[in-house]
Amino acid sequence: MGDFPQMAAETGRVEPAPRRVRGTLGGQKIFDTTAALYVWEWPNYPQYYIPVGDIAAEFLVDEQHEQHLRRGTARRHGLRAGLAERPASVRIFTDEALAGYARFDWDALDAWHEEEERIFVHPRNPYVRVDALRSHRHVRVELDGVVLADTTTPVLVFETGLPTRYYIDRGDVVFANLTRTQTRTACPYKGVTSDYWAMGGTDIAWSYTFPTRQLQPIADLVAFYNELVDTFVDGTLLERPRTHFVRSQDGSQR
Numbered sequence: 599m600g601d602f603p604q605m606a607a608e609t610g611r612v613e614p615a616p617r618r619v620r621g622t623l624g625g626q627k628i629f630d631t632t633a634a635l636y637v638w639e640w641p642n643y644p645q646y647y648i649p650v651g652d653i654a655a656e657f658l659v660d661e662q663h664e665q666h667l668r669r670g671t672a673r674r675h676g677l678r679a680g681l682a683e684r685p686a687s688v689r690i691f692t693d694e695a696l697a698g699y700a701r702f703d704w705d706a707l708d709a710w711h712e713e714e715e716r717i718f719v720h721p722r723n724p725y726v727r728v729d730a731l732r733s734h735r736h737v738r739v740e741l742d743g744v745v746l747a748d749t750t751t752p753v754l755v756f757e758t759g760l761p762t763r764y765y766i767d768r769g770d771v772v773f774a775n776l777t778r779t780q781t782r783t784a785c786p787y788k789g790v791t792s793d794y795w796a797m798g799g800t801d802i803a804w805s806y807t808f809p810t811r812q813l814q815p816i817a818d819l820v821a822f823y824n825e826l827v828d829t830f831v832d833g834t835l836l837e838r839p840r841t842h843f844v845r846s847q848d849g850s851q852r
Contacts, residue, residue, distance in 0.1 A: 610669070611638040612647075612695065615721070619646055621707040624682030628707060629653040635699060636721065637669070642759075642842075643723045643786075646710075647699040650690055661686065670694035677706055715811065718784040726758040728787045730765070730815040737764045738830040739822050741797055746827065747771045753815045757787065761839040764829065765819035768805075776803060788813045795820075802826045 615634040622628060631652035636644035659676040672689035687706035691697050704710070710717050733754050739747040749770035755763040773795070781794035781801050792807035803822045806813070822829070825844040829836045 609638055609641055611644075612636065615646065617712045619648070620711045621648075621702060622709050622711075623657070623677055623684065623707050624679035626657060626679040627654065628657050628677065628679065628702075635696075636724065637696070637701075639669075643720050643726075645701065645704075646721050647691075647696060647701050650698050650700055653700060658688065659685075664692075665689065670696050672701070675700075682708075717786055718789060719786045722786045723758075726787070728755065728757045728812065730755050730813050732815060736830075736832050737766065739764075739766070740828045740830070741802070741826070744775050744797075745772055746775055746797070746803070746822065747820065753819055755813070755816060755821070760841060761824050763821045763824070764831075765816045765821045768818065768820060771803075771820050788816070793820075800826065 613636050615636045617634075618630070618632045619634045620627060620630045629648050629652050631648055633649050633652065635647040637647050638644045657677055657679050659678050661674045661676055663674040665672050665674055667689065670691050671693045672691045674686055675688040675690060676683065676685040677687050678684075684703070684706040687703040688700050690700045704720060712721075731754050733752050734750055735752060735754070736750050737747070737752045738745065747766045747770055749766045751767060751770075753765040755765060757763070776795035776797055779794045779796045779801055781804075782791055783794075783804070784790045787810065788806055789808060789810045790806070791804045793805040794801050795803040801823075803820050805818060805820045806816055807818055809816050823844060824836065824839055825841060826838075828838075
């Protein structure tokens with residue numbers, strides 16, 4: 599199995615974010631800035647740090663608690679906007695390189711936007727590119743010898759640091775061999791999934807009915823975890839990759 603680490607930056611890297619970033623809670627605009635920072639708390643993707651001067655102070659609740667974090671000393675705050683309350687969800691740094699910037703828990707806000715587009719899960723890594731290309735490659739997906747899909751009109755999604763994903767028209771998917779599940783996931787590059795399907799109790803396929811603008815070609819198509827199924831492209835069986843989405847060959851997922 600080949601490893602596919604995502605494109606990474608060193609932990610602790612800080613650089614200016616060139617995009618306008620906004621956050622809302624309870625119908626109120628909590629911040630609106632064109633001076634956010636990318637801060638890599640983890641190697642694979644950054645987090646936004648927001649200048650305190652661009653945060654609407656009336657929504658901050660000072661919890662009178664100082665924390666000594668890996669990135670410096672911070673004062674903990676909560677958020678209150680109308681009936682919405684998010685205690686212990688904001689850290690405002692008071693010393694070292696990040697003084698004057700705030701770090702918001704992602705889920706503390708109802709929505710994050712870059713420019714006029716909503717973003718999900720975390721900021722998009724500026725060093726990752728995602729392309730969706732229509733193709734006439736012959737793609738067949740099987741599991742334990744059972745055919746799950748067979749197509750000559752896939753859309754191939756190329757994402758930096760991940761294996762190629764093959765999105766397949768629903769008419770070419772054998773749904774009789776799959777069970778719909780209640781799983782929903784979100785991706786900063788594609789949006790929120792609309793459907794998931796399992797076989798043998800393990801989620802192995804998904805679909806986006808309303809993907810992000812850049813990934814419109816995959817709308818309503820179905821993709822399978824290459825990590826968990828046998829994928830044949832033009833008659834050649836691909837090696838199952840190993841990614842951060844799947845821990846082991848038995849299908850246990852992060």
